[in-house]
Amino acid sequence: MTTLAPASSVTVENNSTFSALNDTASVSTINEGLTLEEINDAIAKTHIGGAVFVGILMIIGFVGNFHVLLIYTFKTKPSNHRIFILCLGVLDMVTCSIGMPFILVDLRYPLMFYAAAVCKILRFVNYFMCTSSALILLVIAADRYRMICVPLGKQMSQTVAKISCGIAMSIGFAISWPAPVLYGYSEEHTGIGNITGVRCWTEERFKKTKYQAYFNFLLMFIVFGTFAILCVLYALIGAKIFKHKTFKSTVSDSKSVPLSTTGSSKDSSGTKESSIASTENAEEKIEMDSSNTFNSSQKGSSYKLKFTSYDLPWKSTGKIFKIGAKKKEYSIASDNNSGQKEKKKLSKEDTRTRRITFIMFMITLVFFCSFMPHLSLKIVVFMKSNFLKTVSPAGLYLYNTFVWSFFVNNMANPIIYGFCDKIFVRELRSFYGKLPCFSK
Known part of the structure; x- marks a missing residue:
């Protein structure tokens, strides 16, 4: 999926993984007589934590996003936030049904991934989904800003919301196109005899170039740039809501x-x-x-x-x-x-606007929080080249688990809706209440 570390850390990380094998109990008997399959299985064992973690996220995310798409498509009224939720739901659903299974295969066969074409397609899919989600969050923040901070100005219509989401995904496509070019068939020397494996990683012809570094730098720029803009927008939104709430409280306490x-x-x-x-x-x-x-x-x-x-x-x-x-x-x-x-109507609309804004803010917060462990680990590996060589076997397992933390955002949105969106919860209960096994 989205690896935001510069390309120079890739070789270090891979070599460190192989070096660490000598310290693990599962491969303590490594010798020159091992086959590629045995070495592959030994390395796959160090990825068990990551595979279990991604597998759990995949199942929860698939089930949750299925319900999101079902309910928001057929049970809610047309609105901007409905468009945004469906767009994010589609991207998350594709990630859970295509992107995550690919990662599981990659973790199971770290040295025996021979399908170069599949590697290119799936690397692109994961980069595209992640980048598009981040850009759609910008569109959401802009819509919320107009609703809260500029209520008398021209608001984003549903047509504009759809076009904006389309533009965001088009930009995501343009940013992600280097992925299928850079990734593919990559030979990996195990350091054990003359045994060489094949990974889904940087193609041989690009290993000695800086294209991978440029690509990862672009991704990091987008991530931190998007984060900065979202922080500014939601800070302004929060200040406006707080000011209005304070004023309303003052008016309520004052004499009529x-x-x-x-x-x-x-x-x-x-x-x-x-x-x-x-x-x-x-x-x-x-x-x-x-x-x-x-x-x-x-x-x-x-x-x-x-x-x-x-x-x-x-x-x-x-x-x-x-x-x-x-x-x-x-x-x-x-x-x-x-x-x-009239007062109750305006109060209800006010509450609904705030609730939707809070939901969108939580989606944004979870998105970036899920990236923090991944980015932190990648930065540590880049800054300290021998980090994975010196880490303990338990540390290696933890690294190979939490380096996939960014997948959390693909399964978290349905949970957020379940806690914050009364309409989603009501329709969900109504849907299952009509099933024979739940209606008894």
């Missing part, structure tokens, strides 16, 4: 004041008094329609004020609603029942 167009003037004694106490006496009248737009008319002129719950928080005060708009305050007489319904 009837809505009125306010102003002040001095009478003959020099004291100040309110110029207008209600909309009936106001020169300016404002009416609210069902689309959250205020139609205002004053002395023959008219204009509209459009707001959302984020930019113009408001509070019911009996039959009056108070809102703030630039330098003036307007009073809007409203029926108490209709006002309460």
